[in-house]
Amino acid sequence: MDEKADKEGGELKVVMVVSEGLEQKRNVAWRTFLTAHAVAIEKIERDLAEAEVLPLSWYDVLLALYEAPDHKLRMHELAGAILVTRGGLTRLVARIEKAGLLSREPDPADGRGLHAVLTGEGLESLRSTWPVYAGGIAEHFGRHLTDEEVEVLDRxxxxxxAAAREG
Amino acid sequence: MDEKADKEGGELKVVMVVSEGLEQKRNVAWRTFLTAHAVAIEKIERDLAEAEVLPLSWYDVLLALYEAPDHKLRMHELAGAILVTRGGLTRLVARIEKAGLLSREPDPADGRGLHAVLTGEGLESLRSTWPVYAGGIAEHFGRHLTDEEVEVLDRxxxxxxAAAREG
DNA sequence: TAAAACCAGTTGTAGATACAACGAATTGCT
DNA sequence: AGCAATTCGTTGTATCTACAACTGGTTTTA
Structure with missing residues (x-):
């Protein structure tokens, strides 16, 4: 790499120069963060698929409903909770509804609105998925971190x- | 939530029971990790799109080429470097090639293989994208972390x- | 050296997502 | 009350991705 810098003049510096000094460690950490996320997600999704339980996107939806009052949420609340656009949510919810894990019912208080409601079958799926998911988190994430690292990372x-929600 | 537990018996415990004790903090941290990733990526991609520079997927490909000897990589090496399937990479590389930012040339040593090679225009795009990307990383990620947190997280x-690569 | 096994990259297909435009319903303003 | 602006959810369209089957090239092995 250094030989290349000699041969090609400033080219190598495209990235390095800008990221020198104080910023560099943060940029390196960002890359580690991205890669770690990609690898962990890939492995966990594979575990879930092999166990024939819910994929993460479905699990997220159903868990958000589970945690909501009466196990129901308006579509736009759900979209906000799982960080999906409303357009994407319409289709995602439609697929999950077709599988019987949630139902949609009109909001009596607002004619425009719908509630997505967790069904018994949905709860059952959540129940059977969780152990697999928890195992994946432990195996591909938690197992490799010390208690202190977990705390630092979470905090x-x-x-x-919090800053993102304000900005 | 606790009232709900009283009313509904064991249901609330579906998630909580399993994740109690030692594991719980790790599961909470995992969720934080997922959300933080989603939010940061979303904001950075938006910055890149607004500045009309390369999206992350293209940047990743071109940076991998940039960092490789002679700024070239075999397709399967590239697929491994950026964590995409070969099928996905074929199309991604085709799009980038159509934009002129890389070229494909046969490998003289292996009739099956192709090299993806960074072009001058590709290097130029990398150059113009990096400041925007670096700004996004700083703004949405690095800015909020102390030096020590960055080190702990990266390590x-x-x-x-490392464990994932072995397992 | 011939056949079998393997590997590289592509392509058909299906699935999933975002963005923008839309119709229906509600809210706010005057 | 009545009209404009906003909000809600859906849908058309374009992108993008993964999986698996496939073609052609290489390596292994008998």
Whole structure:
């Protein structure tokens, strides 16, 4: 790489120069963060698929409903909770409804609105998925971190999220 | 939530019971990790789109080429470097090639193989994209973390990745 | 050296997502 | 009350991705 810098003049510096000094460690950490996320997600999704339980996108929807009052949420609330656009949510919810894991019912208080409601079957799926998911999290994520690292990571990323919600 | 547990018996415990004790903090941290990733990526992609520079998927490909010897990689090496399936890479590379930012040339040493090679125009795009990307990383990620947190996060996630490569 | 096994990259197909435009319903303003 | 602006959810369209089957090239092995 250094030989290349000699041969090609400034080219190598495209990335390096800008990321030198104080910023560099943060950029390296960002890349680690991205890769770690991609690898962990890939492995966990594979575990879920092999066990024939819910994929993460379905699990997220149903868990959000589970955690909501009366196990129901308006579509736009659900979209906000799982960070999907409303357009995407319409189709995602339609697929999950077709599988019988949630139902849609009109909101009596607002003629425009719908509630997505967790069904008994949906709860059952959540129940059977969780152990597999928990196993994946432990195996591909938690197992490799010390207690202290977990705390630092959680605290730091929460601070980041709080800032994102304001900005 | 606790009232709900009283009313509905064991249901609330579906998730909580299993994740109690030692594991719980790790599961909470995992969720934070997922959300933080989703939010940061979303904001950075938006920055890139607004500045009309390369999206992350293209940037990743071109950066991998940039960092490779002679700025070229075999397709399967590239697929491994950016964590995409070969099928997906074929199309991604085709799009980038159509934009003139890389070229494909046969490998003289292996009739099956192709090299993806960074072009001058590709290097130029990398150059113009990086400041925007770096700004996004700083704004939506690095800015919110202390030096020590950055180090802990990088070290911990690297350890996780090392384990993933072996397992 | 011939056949079998393997590997590289592509392509058909299906699935999933975002963006923008839309119709229906509600809210706010005057 | 009545009209404009906003909000809600859906849908058309374009992109993008994964999986699996496939073609052609290479390596292994008998």
């Amino acid at each position: 730091a990323l929460r601070r980041m999220l | 911990a996630l690297r350890r996780m990745l």
